[in-house]
Amino acid sequence: MDNTFAEDERLFRAVIPDNMYWKDGRPTSAAFKTRETDGLSTDRQGERTVEEAVAYLHSHLKGSAVSVTYNDCCCAGVDVVYSPVSTPEDDNPYHTLLQGIKTKGQARALAQQCMIHD
Amino acid sequence: MKSRWREQWQQKRSKSESWDNMSATAYLFCSADAYQHHLPAYTASSPAGTKYVHVNKAGEEYLPVRKLINLVKIAEIERMGDNWNGYGAEPLPHDVIRRAEEFVLRLPEDAFVSPTARDSIQIEFEKRNGDYFEIELFTDHFSVYVVRGDHESEHDYPYEELHIKRLTEEVEGFCG
Numbered sequence: 001m002d003n004t005f006a007e008d009e010r011l012f013r014a015v016i017p018d019n020m021y022w023k024d025g026r027p028t029s030a031a032f033k034t035r036e037t038d039g040l041s042t043d044r045q046g047e048r049t050v051e052e053a054v055a056y057l058h059s060h061l062k063g064s065a066v067s068v069t070y071n072d073c074c075c076a077g078v079d080v081v082y083s084p085v086s087t088p089e090d091d092n093p094y095h096t097l098l099q100g101i102k103t104k105g106q107a108r109a110l111a112q113q114c115m116i117h118d
Numbered sequence: 119m120k121s122r123w124r125e126q127w128q129q130k131r132s133k134s135e136s137w138d139n140m141s142a143t144a145y146l147f148c149s150a151d152a153y154q155h156h157l158p159a160y161t162a163s164s165p166a167g168t169k170y171v172h173v174n175k176a177g178e179e180y181l182p183v184r185k186l187i188n189l190v191k192i193a194e195i196e197r198m199g200d201n202w203n204g205y206g207a208e209p210l211p212h213d214v215i216r217r218a219e220e221f222v223l224r225l226p227e228d229a230f231v232s233p234t235a236r237d238s239i240q241i242e243f244e245k246r247n248g249d250y251f252e253i254e255l256f257t258d259h260f261s262v263y264v265v266r267g268d269h270e271s272e273h274d275y276p277y278e279e280l281h282i283k284r285l286t287e288e289v290e291g292f293c294g
Contacts, residue, residue: 014204014205016202016203016204017198017202017203020191020195020232020233023242023244028230028240028242029242029252030233030234030240031232033234033235033236033240034234034235034236035235035236035237038206041205061204062204103263103272104252104254104263104272105265105270105272108250108252108263
C-alpha cells in the first residue's frame with residue numbers, strides 16, 4: 001500500500017469508551033477530536049472487505065467501529081496520510097492518520113458522515 | 119461527602135429497570151452539602167436556592183435528573199486513566215473536569231457531555247431541525263460553535279464571568 005486512496009476507501013476507528021459518545025444512535029463529534037499535532041488514528045480499508053477491516057480493528061481495539069470514506073475526509077478538508085506502524089510494541093500495516101482537523105465543523109462533518117458498523 | 123449524591127443516584131437507578139424509566143420529570147433529591155463540595159465558589163458567593171439548585175414546595179433542594187446524569191458522567195470521565203480511548207489519550211486535566219461540573223450546573227439540563235482526546239470536554243445542545251450549540255471546555259478558555267441553518271460560527275472566550283453569563287443566556291435562548 002502507498003499513500004494513494006480510492007475515493008470510497010473507508011477509514012475505520014473504534015469509539016472508546018463506548019458509553020460516552022452516542023447521542024440518538026450516532027457518535028458525537030467529540031469522538032473525532034484529538035490534538036492537532038497527533039492526528040486522528042484510523043485503519044485504512046486497503047484491499048480488505050469492510051467485514052475484514054472491522055474484524056481486524058476489533059482484534060486490537062474494543063468499542064464500536066465507525067468509518068468514513070476518503071472522500072468524506074476530502075469534503076471536510078481533512079488530510080489523509082497513510083502511516084503504517086511497525087514497532088515491537090505495535091504493528092499495524094493499515095494505520096492511517098486524519099490530519100488537519102482544526103475546526104469543530106470538520107469534526108462534526110466526520111461524525112455526521114460516518115458509517116456505524118456495530 | 120462527594121459520593122453522597124452518587125450513592126443516592128445509584129440507589130435511584132437500582133430501583134428502575136432501565137434508564138428509559140427515568141422520565142424528565144423524575145428528580146433526585148440531593149443535600150445542599152453535596153453541592154458545596156462541588157461548587158464551593160458558588161455556594162459561598164450565593165445563597166441557597168440559586169438557579170443551580172431547584173427547590174420544591176417542601177423546601178427540599180434537588181437537581182434535575184439530566185444534570186445529575188451529566189455529573190455522574192463527568193465523574194466517570196475524571197476516573198479515566200491513561201489510554202482511555204485506546205489511542206493513547208491522557209487523563210483529562212482536573213481543572214477541565216471542575217469547569218465541566220460548573221457549566222453543567224449553570225446551563226440548561228438538556229446538555230450532552232463527552233470527553234475529547236485533546237484535553238477538553240464537550241457540552242452540546244441540538245434541536246430537531248439540526249441547529250446546534252457546542253461548548254468545548256479547555257484548561258484556559260472555552261470555545262463556542264453554533265450552527266443555525268446554513269450559518270455557523272466559532273469563537274473562543276476566556277473564563278470570565280461576563281462571558282460565562284452571556285453564554286448561559288445564549289444557550290437558554292437556544293434551548294427555548
